[in-house]
Amino acid sequence: SQQGEEDPQALSIQEGENATMNCSYKTSINNLQWYRQNSGRGLVHLILIRSNEREKHSGRLRVTLDTSKKSSSLLITASRAADTASYFCGSSGAGSYQLTFGKGTKLSVIP
């Protein structure tokens, strides 16, 4: 079964609004990563947060991690039409070399 699950499955917002998507995972992790996929393309790495970190920022991205709840969230501030894509969280269980993903959140930003 898949390690991570993103929520919601789909999200539609107006340009300029913030977008929040969540990820839950099943086992202890070394780190959790967020990726973006434009239609028909490969995934592109956005940001990584380690298991001993609680929050991380990169430009308009903010990621939080709650290891007690086995969950993470990705916030995109001041969204743009170009942010329209699917977003996935990827994780490796502690001591595991696998990298598994959830089903993703499909974000649509309406101009």
Add this chain to the structure above:
Amino acid sequence: NAGVTQTPKFRVLKTGQSMTLLCAQDMNHEYMYWYRQDPGMGLRLIHYSVGEGTTAKGEVPDGYNVSRLKKQNFLLGLESAAPSQTSVYFCASRGASRTEAFFGQGTRLTVV
């Protein structure tokens, strides 16, 4: 610097035919992965490798075989293709620190 390159980009197979998908990376990465992506299912891990000469099963390995004879290449084989293997296949690699993964552009496979 090409990153991760998948060959071919598109392929149509008849049921029962065999084929091999090639993934090549030029970043000297230790770990390589094969995924399939189906509508509504996200990415599912088929097989992975932690180094030259080693392979391991992922979440959905049945019907696939892999080999990693050279560190830079990871091959995914379908011995007898079935319509259920119609999918988009992605290869990825990452370094020994297990941080970010780099993905290929995908192979769209249709089995008729």
